[in-house]
Each structure stands twice: as structure tokens, then as C-alpha cells.
Amino acid sequence: MTTTPNAPLLTVRDLGVTFPGRQGAGPARAVDGVQLDIRPGEIVALVGESGCGKSTLARALLGLVKPTAGQVTYDGRELSYSQRALRAHRRQVQLVLQDPSGSLNPRHTVYDAVAEGLRIHGHAGDERKAVADALSRAGLRPPERFFLRYPHELSGGQRQRVVIAGALVLEPELLVADEPVASLDASVRGEILALLLRLRTELGLAALVVTHDLGLAWNIADRVAVMYLGRIVETGTVEEVLTSPRHPYTQALLSVLPEAPGTPVVLSGEPPDPSRIPSGCRFHARCPALANGEAERAGVAEACRTKDPAVLNADTRSQSACHLSPTGLMPA
Ligand code: SF4
Numbered sequence: 001m002t003t004t005p006n007a008p009l010l011t012v013r014d015l016g017v018t019f020p021g022r023q024g025a026g027p028a029r030a031v032d033g034v035q036l037d038i039r040p041g042e043i044v045a046l047v048g049e050s051g052c053g054k055s056t057l058a059r060a061l062l063g064l065v066k067p068t069a070g071q072v073t074y075d076g077r078e079l080s081y082s083q084r085a086l087r088a089h090r091r092q093v094q095l096v097l098q099d100p101s102g103s104l105n106p107r108h109t110v111y112d113a114v115a116e117g118l119r120i121h122g123h124a125g126d127e128r129k130a131v132a133d134a135l136s137r138a139g140l141r142p143p144e145r146f147f148l149r150y151p152h153e154l155s156g157g158q159r160q161r162v163v164i165a166g167a168l169v170l171e172p173e174l175l176v177a178d179e180p181v182a183s184l185d186a187s188v189r190g191e192i193l194a195l196l197l198r199l200r201t202e203l204g205l206a207a208l209v210v211t212h213d214l215g216l217a218w219n220i221a222d223r224v225a226v227m228y229l230g231r232i233v234e235t236g237t238v239e240e241v242l243t244s245p246r247h248p249y250t251q252a253l254l255s256v257l258p259e260a261p262g263t264p265v266v267l268s269g270e271p272p273d274p275s276r277i278p279s280g281c282r283f284h285a286r287c288p289a290l291a292n293g294e295a296e297r298a299g300v301a302e303a304c305r306t307k308d309p310a311v312l313n314a315d316t317r318s319q320s321a322c323h324l325s326p327t328g329l330m331p332a
Helices: 054-061 083-092 110-120 127-137 156-168 186-203 214-220 238-243 248-255 301-306
Strands: 010-019 028-038 043-047 069-074 093-096 174-178 206-211 223-228 231-237
Touching (some): 010 054, 028 054, 028 231, 043 054, 043 186, 043 214, 054 174, 054 206, 083 093, 093 156, 110 127, 110 156, 127 156, 127 186, 156 186, 186 206, 186 214, 206 214, 214 238, 223 238, 223 248, 231 238, 231 248
Parallel strands (some): 043 206, 093 174, 174 206
Antiparallel strands (some): 010 028, 010 069, 223 231
């Protein structure tokens, strides 16, 4: 790593990912004008409903999806999409997927699963030691006890630890974890989240944790970015966003958490199709503040229907892409 202290490890600027439309629909803007920074050792939670574009954004950061606009910069260098550049990038930025059963080949032992990345990248050192170290860091100790075991012989939590060990073995600087505990029992979730926090403390590992669960963000993240229909609509520290949410979408997501006070705000309808992003504020058809008259009383209702709120900047202060509390810095 060559970044100066506190300089972002990864920066995302004006990022767009558009897919061709299906069955006569127009192009789908899965990611649309995203700005985001992740600093060394920082854990950022990317939160939103299913289909909001968060997994597509995560894949774009790994170079698994090529953006149609904007750029991703890692350690001061713009990501290029040659095979060689992507290989080097994926050594430093590792993906941890949701379902450990789907990520692990049932015919591969734990040793082979963890060693796979080393072999792909032509590791020249002591493979056995690297595998043992990675398993230990992932909390599978003594590591040798797990070498010859197969995925079906492990618990769900142990399988997820093997997946994490497979990511750690290449000594990355950033993990992109896509719903890392969604498929696990509640009792194991806390253990895996504690592991991610310990890896940050011990190894200085940064992480982007993609989740639909704001409660999970509270337990693990330094900062939160809330995504709706391809755009980040609110960012800030975890305390700012989760204790004083400013965007009506974040407020609605928080209101349905079991521990939330007051009446849950049930959003009407499904998120619109990314091939038909509404004009004005993309959230306006479902916005409780527009429906209950708050936007009208504040004199912004017309703007809600006709004017896209400004795109949020990547800096770390609290921001909301809403006409009720405009803090975006760039013209949309
Ligand atoms: Fe709701 Fe208007 Fe804010 Fe959009 S801009 S979230 S419609 S109040």
C-alpha cells in the first residue's frame, strides 16, 4: 500500500453501471452517479433493499463488472480492466460472498479451498504455512485439524470462516463482504461480525459490508452509505445515520427494526425498475414525507416531483440527497 495516512484506499467517482434492457425495456441504470471513499482500516456498510444496486456496485469495485461511467481508483491508481491489472487488483481487494455453501466446492478439502487463491496468483512462498496462518486468523484453530475436512463436515459458521480464510490468505487490504452473515443462524452471526472487527484491529483490514440490514451496520460499521435505486441517498457516521437519519428512506428502513420506537413506516410498493427511474426525486412515488404532507408544508413538494436532488459527495460528513435537507455538493 502506498497511500498517505488517512488518504482513501479506494475511491469511486461518478460511477455508473448500465445494463441493456430486457424484453423491450430501456437500459437499466443499476448504479447511477455514485461517489464513495473507503479509508485504510475503515468499515463502511452499504445498505439498501434487495435490487437497489448495492451488489452491482460491490462487483464494480472488484472489477467483476465494468462500469459504463466514472472510475474506481485503488491506492491512487485508476482501475484498468486488462487481465493483468485485474489480477493484481483482486489480490488486494477480496470478495466474501453470502452463502459459504455456494462459495465452496464440495469436493475440495478446506486446505485446497484456502490454497486456491495462492495457486491462482502463483504464490512462491510456503503454501502450507500461508494456509495455516489464514485459517488461524479466521478463527479455525488448530488449523491443521481442518486441512482435510470437507465443507459438509463443517458447521455454517465454520464454512464462512473457511471462505474468509480463502480471502485472507492473499493478505488483502480491503474485503468486500456481500451479505456476509445473511445465511447464518443468529447465534453465529455475532461471531462472524466479531471476527471482521478483530481482523480490522489486528491487520488494519478495511471492509465494505453490503447488507440489507441496518441493525448489522450498527454492530460493525464506522460509516454507512444508504443506497436507493442505484444512487447513494444518505451517508454519515454510523451514529449520525442510525440515530439521526435525515433521508425519509433511511427513516423508513430504521422504523421497521424490531427495537425501533414508534410506528413502523411501511413503504408502499416495490422499488421501481432501474430501467424506469422516475423523474424528480427517484424515491418520490414511495416517499412518506411527500405522502403525509411534510414536503408540501416545507415548500419542496413540486421539486420532489420534478428535480433530482444533488448527488452526494464522497467526503465523510453527514449528507442526505433530499430536498428537505439538501447537502449534496454536486449538481445532479
Ligand atoms: Fe421525499 Fe422529496 Fe426528499 Fe425525495 S426529495 S426523499 S420525495 S422529501
